[in-house]
Amino acid sequence: MTVSRRFAQVDVFTAIPLMGNPVAVVLDGEGLSDAQMQAMAAWTNLSETTFVLPPTQAGADYRVRIFTPKTELPFAGHPTLGTAHAVIEAGLATPRAGRLVQECKVGLVDLTVGADRLSFRLPRYALTELTDPEATAWINAPVKGAAQAVDVGPVWLVAEVDGIDALENLAHDEARLAAFYVPKGMTGATLYAAEGERVVVRSFAPGDGIPEDPVCGSGNGAAAAFRLAAGQVGDGDSYRASQGRQVGRDGWIDVRFEGVDIHIGGQCVTVINGTAQI
Template sequence: MRRYSEVDVFSDQPYLGNPLAVVHDAKGLDDAQMQRFAKWTNLAETTFIMAPSHPEADYQVRIFSAVQEFPFAGHPTLGSASAWLAVGGQPRNKDHIIQECGAGLVKIRIADGLFAFQAPPLTRYEPADESTIRDVAAALGLSRDRILDAAWLVNGPEWIGIRLADAREVLELAPDPADLGALSIGVVGPQEPGHATAFEVRAFLGGDPVWEDPVTGSLNAGLGRWLFDTGMAPENYVASQGTAVGCRGRVHVSIEEGEVWVGGAVSACVQGDVRI
């Protein structure tokens, strides 16, 4: 039997964020066992925590969706850090946690009750070509002229970022999952002045059982870099995500000395043991 946790990430209200399954003490599990269990949990991602191989890391994590392993993902990073601390994990450094994952070492900090990760560098970051933009417009049921900007924002998941005129347009999207193909599309639009959050975000994933993700750390990390670099966002902002699927995600994004940080609340929901 191995220790097991389920946590809710990116919402200050439990069960209104993005759930994550966490298997502790995962040493000895092979790839097939981890993939099979991740499929069984039926959550967007399941993580497996084990001893680090890098001397600077506090722990190592492997991240699986129901169908594949990711080198990095946002809400699994924050959720795993919280779950690791909850079962007695002790960071080497009092100011931050160092997570080892497929993308390398990721720094995580805790401040004002929020967990935040330092976003790893984007492995593909460039404007989307016109053919791709037209494919995305068709998948989202939009005319091409409504897409104001588009870029590849790859940091594990292969996101294509899409900027629309405002949050209302983002929330009105109603794509058919069958039209998404293999596309992973992140859509962002600014809120009206005076709104509690600065942007509305939605994430649509083709080729995966979860076709609209409630709250997405990796996407918001890529969007943050893009919005900062293009002058579309202030140095600190909060994005809302999950509104269209009945969730209340709140993602805190900032840029500090050129580095993007992405944070949010994490709530412990389930603790116990699991047989794998």
């Protein structure tokens, strides 16, 4: 038997509808089975679909489960911001002193709610150097230094491409990338290039049915952790990254550093409000 459930689709990392990265949000997911959640995520065919549930941990304002079309994720960036935006709009949670706490599989995630944007603090991250040349053999562009496996909940292969033009016009082998990262249980690859104040990011997860993620929060968090570990940025620094133009979007991601803490933020806009029959 199907139930009518509140539903929203939110564009993240933009204030302009259709120019960011959409996330589908089922606002009353209680009572759905794992199989139903996965089926809904496959049906929306977005990079992620989330399900809002009552919290189970003290201090959390709500709980969220995050699914790609093929699997559940312990954490993801743009679904975190989009879900928080939808939860606030629906009146399911009210920020206290500009703060919300989200519960997900990776644990509790702190969010800051501003006048026109939200941000989250990466709950944790760890880096492991990738010495296998296959880690970057799929990239037909010059790469600076070694790639890293950056664990931010999802595990991203992160590498720095030498030059923004080389990244924007990247030629790459999707099959070779998937053959490298999928057997290792990784999420995909995030590449970035920086020239002065300008930072451009691209994220790929072809093994999960996502040839290119339009604007990726966890991927940008992984790139930020890579840059922090490499000494390219430090405590008190901030920058704004661009992502999505290669797939017809125009996303902007705000990155801020407080000691070893990394904050990822941006604007959100609701494109669809309604109900889903699940």
